[in-house]
Structures are given as C-alpha cells and as structure tokens.
Amino acid sequence: MELSQVSVGFAGAVALRKASVSIAPGARLGIVGESGCGKSMLGLCLMGMVPDAGQVTGSIRLNGQELVRAPERVWRRHRARDVAMIFQEPMAALNPLKRVGDTVMEPLMIHEGLSRSTARARALALFEEVGLPDPAARLRQYPHEISGGQRQRVLIALALACNPGLLVADEPTTALDANVALRIIDLLVRLSESRNMALVFISHDLAAVSRATDQMLVMYGGDIVERGPTAQVLAEPRHPYTQGLLGARPGLENRGRTPDGRRKRLVTIPGTVPPLHDLPQGCRFSGRCGQEFAPCARQRPQPTALGQGQEAACHLLSPLHAGHGTCRGAA
Amino acid sequence: MALEDPARMAYFLIRRTIGFVLTLLTVSVVVFAVMNVLPGDPALTILGIDASEQALENLRRQLGLNDPVHIRYLNWIGGALQGDFGTSHSFRVPVSELIVERLPMTVSLAISGMVVTIILALVLGVAAAANHGKPGDWGVMFLAQIGIAVPSFWLSILLILLFAVSLQWLPPGGFPGWSDPLGAIRSLILPTAALALVQGAVLARVTRSSALEVMRLDYVRTARASGFSRQRVLWRHVLPNALVPIVTIVGLQFASLVTGTIVIENVFSLPGLGRLIFQSISNRDLPTVQALVMLFAAIVVTVNFIVDVIYVFIDPRLKART
Numbered sequence: 001m002e003l004s005q006v007s008v009g010f011a012g013a014v015a016l017r018k019a020s021v022s023i024a025p026g027a028r029l030g031i032v033g034e035s036g037c038g039k040s041m042l043g044l045c046l047m048g049m050v051p052d053a054g055q056v057t058g059s060i061r062l063n064g065q066e067l068v069r070a071p072e073r074v075w076r077r078h079r080a081r082d083v084a085m086i087f088q089e090p091m092a093a094l095n096p097l098k099r100v101g102d103t104v105m106e107p108l109m110i111h112e113g114l115s116r117s118t119a120r121a122r123a124l125a126l127f128e129e130v131g132l133p134d135p136a137a138r139l140r141q142y143p144h145e146i147s148g149g150q151r152q153r154v155l156i157a158l159a160l161a162c163n164p165g166l167l168v169a170d171e172p173t174t175a176l177d178a179n180v181a182l183r184i185i186d187l188l189v190r191l192s193e194s195r196n197m198a199l200v201f202i203s204h205d206l207a208a209v210s211r212a213t214d215q216m217l218v219m220y221g222g223d224i225v226e227r228g229p230t231a232q233v234l235a236e237p238r239h240p241y242t243q244g245l246l247g248a249r250p251g252l253e254n255r256g257r258t259p260d261g262r263r264k265r266l267v268t269i270p271g272t273v274p275p276l277h278d279l280p281q282g283c284r285f286s287g288r289c290g291q292e293f294a295p296c297a298r299q300r301p302q303p304t305a306l307g308q309g310q311e312a313a314c315h316l317l318s319p320l321h322a323g324h325g326t327c328r329g330a331a
Numbered sequence: 332m333a334l335e336d337p338a339r340m341a342y343f344l345i346r347r348t349i350g351f352v353l354t355l356l357t358v359s360v361v362v363f364a365v366m367n368v369l370p371g372d373p374a375l376t377i378l379g380i381d382a383s384e385q386a387l388e389n390l391r392r393q394l395g396l397n398d399p400v401h402i403r404y405l406n407w408i409g410g411a412l413q414g415d416f417g418t419s420h421s422f423r424v425p426v427s428e429l430i431v432e433r434l435p436m437t438v439s440l441a442i443s444g445m446v447v448t449i450i451l452a453l454v455l456g457v458a459a460a461a462n463h464g465k466p467g468d469w470g471v472m473f474l475a476q477i478g479i480a481v482p483s484f485w486l487s488i489l490l491i492l493l494f495a496v497s498l499q500w501l502p503p504g505g506f507p508g509w510s511d512p513l514g515a516i517r518s519l520i521l522p523t524a525a526l527a528l529v530q531g532a533v534l535a536r537v538t539r540s541s542a543l544e545v546m547r548l549d550y551v552r553t554a555r556a557s558g559f560s561r562q563r564v565l566w567r568h569v570l571p572n573a574l575v576p577i578v579t580i581v582g583l584q585f586a587s588l589v590t591g592t593i594v595i596e597n598v599f600s601l602p603g604l605g606r607l608i609f610q611s612i613s614n615r616d617l618p619t620v621q622a623l624v625m626l627f628a629a630i631v632v633t634v635n636f637i638v639d640v641i642y643v644f645i646d647p648r649l650k651a652r653t
Binding site for chain 1: 548549552553554555556558559560561568571572646647
C-alpha cells in the first residue's frame with residue numbers, strides 16, 4: 001500500500017497534511033503521537049473510512065490501484081480482504097447481540113461464500129491461531145461473557161478472517177491491562193511474521209511501538225514530523241517533539257534522584273495539542289517547542305534526511321539554518 | 332450462557348407471570364370499582380322511567396344490585412374466569428356471545444394495523460437514519476410530523492372521501508366477514524391505513540433516533556471495516572441493536588392502537604369490539620362495558636408481558652441480569 005501526499009481536510013481544518021507512507025508486504029510500521037495529531041485519520045485513510053465530511057486529496061494506491069476518490073463500493077471490496085482494521089475499545093467494537101463465533105463467521109460466509117459449517121471450522125482455526133483458550137466454547141459466547149483481552153483476540157481473528165495483506169491496529173492495547181497488552185502485541189508481531197502480513201500499529205505508547213514495529217512515524221498536528229527505523233528513532237530522536245515524547249515517558253531511567261540529590265521529575269511537553277482549526281502558522285510545534293528561533297513561526301519545516309533512513313522536519317536540523325542552534329540529543 | 336440455563340429462564344418467566352396475574356387482578360378491581368361508583372341505576376335504564384318502584388326493586392334483586400359490593404365483585408370475577416360476563420342489558424344476550432361474535436373483527440384490525448405500523452416505521456425510520464441530514468431524512472421526518480399531528484378520525488374521513496367516494500376503489504365501511512377473504516381484506520385496507528399512518532409516524536421517529544444512536548457505536552464501524560454492504564450493516568447490525576426502545580414503544584402503542592379501534596370502527600362502521608363498547612356506553616349497558624374494559628386492559632397487559640419476554644430474547648445481556 002502506497003500513500004503519497006495524502007491530505008484530509010474538514011471544513012476549515014486540516015486533519016492530515018501531505019502524508020506519504022509506503023507499506024511493503026510484511027512490513028511493520030508504528031505511528032505515534034498525542035491524541036488529535038492525525039494518526040487515527042491516517043489509519044482511516046488506509047481503510048477508505050474517512051468520515052463523509054472529510055476531503056481526501058493526494059494518492060492512495062493499493063497494489064497499484066488508485067483508490068483516493070474511489071466510491072464506497074470499491075473500497076468495500078478491499079476491506080477485510082486486503083486491508084483489515086482493529087480498534088481501541090474491544091468491548092464496544094463487538095456487536096453485543098451476536099455470539100463472537102457468528103461475528104467471525106459473518107465475513108467468511110459473505111465474502112468467501114462459505115457454508116455455515118465450513119465457516120465455523122475456519123473460525124475455530126482462527127480462534128486457535130489468535131490464542132483464545134478453549135476456542136470451541138468461545139465460539140458460542142457473547143462479547144459480555146469474555147474478558148477484554150479475549151475480545152481483542154476475537155477482533156484480531158475477525159480481522160484475519162479473509163487473509164488481509166495489511167492489518168491496521170488503531171490503539172489496540174490502550175484499553176487493556178499492561179500484561180495483556182504485551183501478549184496482544186506479541187501476537188500481532190507473530191501473526192505478521194507467520195502470514196507475511198503488513199502491520200500498521202497506531203499508538204501513543206512508545207514501548208508498545210518499540211516492541212511491535214520496525215519502522216515508525218511520529219505525527220504532530222496532522223504532520224509527519226519524524227520517521228525512521230523504530231530502534232534508531234527511539235535511541236536518537238532528532239525532532240524536539242519526539243524528544244519530548246520520550247522524555248515524558250515514565251520509565252526506570254527517570255526514577256530516583258539526580259546526582260545533585262534532587263528527585264528526578266518527568267519532563268513533560270508544555271501545553272496541549274492545539275485544535276486542528278487553530279494550529280500555528282509555520283512549524284505546528286512552535287509554541288510548545290522551547291527551542292524556537294526565527295523561522296519557526298513563519299515557515300513550515302521540510303523533512304531533512306539524517307542518515308540510516310531517519311528523517312525529521314525541524315528547522316534546527318535543516319541545512320538552511322545550519323549552525324543556528326543544536327538539537328538536544330543530536331550531539 | 333443464561334439462555335442455556337433453564338432454571339434461570341424458568342425463574343424469570345415465573346416471576347413475570349406472577350406480576351402479570353397480579354396486574355390483571357388489580358385492573359379488575361379498578362374496573363369494577365369505577366363502573367360501580369358511576370351514577371345511574373341500571374334497573375331504571377333497563378325498564379325506563381315509567382317503571383313502577385316494585386318492578387325496579389324486583390329487577391335490582393334479580394340483577395344482584397342489592398348485594399354488598401364485595402359479593403358483587405366476587406360474583407363478577409368468578410363468572411368472568413369461567414367466561415360468563417353476565418347478560419347484556421341492551422342486547423339481551425350473554426356478553427360473552429357479543430364478544431366472541433365481534434372479536435375477530437377487532438383482532439384482524441389491530442393485527443393488520445400493528446403489522447403495517449411496524450413495517451412502515453422500520454423501513455422509513457432506518458432509511459431516514461441512513462440518510463441523516465439529507466433530503467430523504469427531512470422528507471420522512473416532515474411526513475412523520477404530519478402523521479403525528481393529524482387525528483385518526485379526520486384522516487379516516489379523508490381516506491373515505493378519496494378512495495371510497497371519489498375513486499371508488501375501496502368500500503367506505505362495513506365488514507363482510509372472513510368467509511369472503513378478498514372482501515374482508517378490501518374492507519380492512521382503509522381502516523388499517525388510518526391506524527398505521529398515525530401510529531407509524533410516531534414509531535418511525537423512535538426508530539430513526541434509536542438507529543442514529545446505534546450508528547455512532549464502534550461495532551457498526553467494525554461491521555463497515557469488515558467490508559459489509561450498507562444494507563447489511565443497517566439491517567443486520569444497526570437495527571437489531573436499535574430494537575429495544577422500538578419494542579418498548581410498540582408495546583405502548585399497542586394500547587393506543589386498541590383504543591384507536593374504538594374511533595376507527597365507528598367511522599368505518601365495522602362490527603367490532605370498539606363499536607360495541609361505544610354502543611354499550613351510550614346504552615348504559617354496565618355488564619358489557621365492564622367486560623370490554625376488562626378485556627381491553629387484559630390485552631394491553633398481555634402485550635406488555637410479551638414485550639418484557641421479547642427483550643430478553645433480543646438482548647443476551649439482559650438474560651444475564653434476569
């Protein structure tokens with residue numbers, strides 16, 4: 001799947017600006033950012049499920065086929081079969097009136113024309129594949145009768161039912177307990193490897209993205225501000241926003257006391273993400289950055305290649321402004 | 332797994348059945364009390380104002396009107412349980428006979444009215460929700476508003492003028508009975524329309540707002556993400572989940588539909604229970620009125636009992652709570 005220069009605009013606001021993303025078969029891509037930064041919108045673009053009020057421009061190609069202005073019925077043929085998606089709230093994402101087995105059997109019967117009994121056998125195999133305990137008994141249960149982690153496994157089984165080449169997981173672990181979340185992440189990675197299925201993993205949890213993906217994008221205010229190999233970006237974040245996200249993460253390294261005996265504190269990013277209709281001109285992050293200089297308020301920074309596939313859009317890194325200041329962490 | 336648990340299901344049904352019986356008992360006391368505090372002497376009504384005091388007294392004794400009130404109640408309810416509602420003062424035949432004779436008419440009308448109401452409301456309500464904010468939605472809501480505002484007797488008269496008098500497609504009233512099925516259906520069309528257009532307008536609005544509520548939910552997005560067609564998402568995922576409030580309103584509407592037959596049967600001169608109750612009230616025919624009010628109340632209570640049971644079959648989550 002190939003997105004180039006994709007923008008999504010709503011009346012007076014830009015939710016996603018000129019995003020170019022290429023997803024190869026079997027690749028695992030993480031998308032991180034705070035709420036409202038456009039990461040879910042990017043996920044919806046991959047499914048053709050941007051709300052009706054949104055204007056999508058640019059190019060979205062699936063296996064070479066242009067889909068950016070494709071009508072709903074064209075997209076529908078690709079959903080579940082080529083691209084599938086799982087969502088944040090596993091409880092709310094399952095139809096409460098259907099047994100979970102029937103939920104998973106439905107696309108098999110509709111899209112692949114399987115009989116009930118064949119579909120049930122396939123659903124059983126899928127439940128085994130996603131590691132649901134006692135899968136035969138699970139088939140007959142309702143969503144309210146199983147746990148959150150199990151519901152997410154059911155949703156993964158549903159998404160896998162028609163063997164999609166790409167699975168978009170929008171905050172799949174946010175609503176789950178930490179240890180359940182870890183097991184779901186490992187399951188997604190294992191499935192991506194065994195099925196050679198591409199995975200787009202959308203999350204604000206850097207640890208989850210680190211565990212799940214090879215490549216990552218950092219988004220802010222509808223822009224992709226930094227991208228590169230996940231390990232590289234997390235080890236050497238170059239954009240001030242990425243640095244801020246990493247600094248704001250409660251982890252072992254910011255426990256305890258500093259050498260001068262003061263208690264270490266979490267470094268948080270000041271302020272909140274501005275609403276989409278009220279983003280600053282110039283760099284979207286100006287106002288919260290703390291390292292601003294002359295061009296930040298006026299000019300949009302362009303991505304700068306930083307080697308090893310990493311790039312970031314920040315004036316501090318741009319050769320045009322070389323020598324002006326230094327980024328923390330760049331040294 | 333509650334449905335698979337017969338003990339739990341049985342417990343639920345027994346509890347609801349006890350409630351159902353108690354409700355009917357209460358209704359019978361209220362109906363009897365109301366009928367008996369009404370002014371007017373049935374004996375005087377039957378014999379006319381010229382009757383001698385002696386004749387009136389004899390008739391009162393014969394009708395049991397001089398017994399204490401609780402004895403009269405027990406006599407009445409005891410008879411009613413055996414299908415004996417006494418003798419109609421005005422028709423001079425057993426009330427049960429009058430009811431049996433007219434029941435098929437009213438049942439046919441109520442059922443056809445309810446079925447058409449439900450079909451109309453679900454189709455229009457879901458269509459409006461699917462086209463939320465577009466002309467189709469406005470159109471349905473505009474028509475529904477008119478349907479709610481128009482009284483059914485006036486709508487009946489308009490329908491008769493148009494389809495029976497001007498176009499002469501359908502009979503203006505009367506009912507030939509089910510021995511003539513085609514004639515029976517033709518006679519039912521206009522009264523059914525008069526009932527269903529008004530009731531359907533209310534239900535269509537409920538259906539629309541309930542469906543809109545459900546359409547915002549995550550599992551509808553999941554269904555779309557599974558590549559299902561719009562129609563499939565609407566009818567298989569949205570509608571079943573929107574049903575609980577719809578079924579509640581259907582239960583309530585059934586009551587107004589049954590009472591609505593009183594008006595409709597009179598306008599279309601259909602020989603049903605609604606017309607009978609109207610005639611009995613005009614004639615101060617106490618036993619008949621009492622039996623019919625009790626019967627109408629029993630129908631409404633029964634329908635609500637059925638609705639309670641239906642909920643549990645619609646929503647498996649309620650089973651867990653029963």
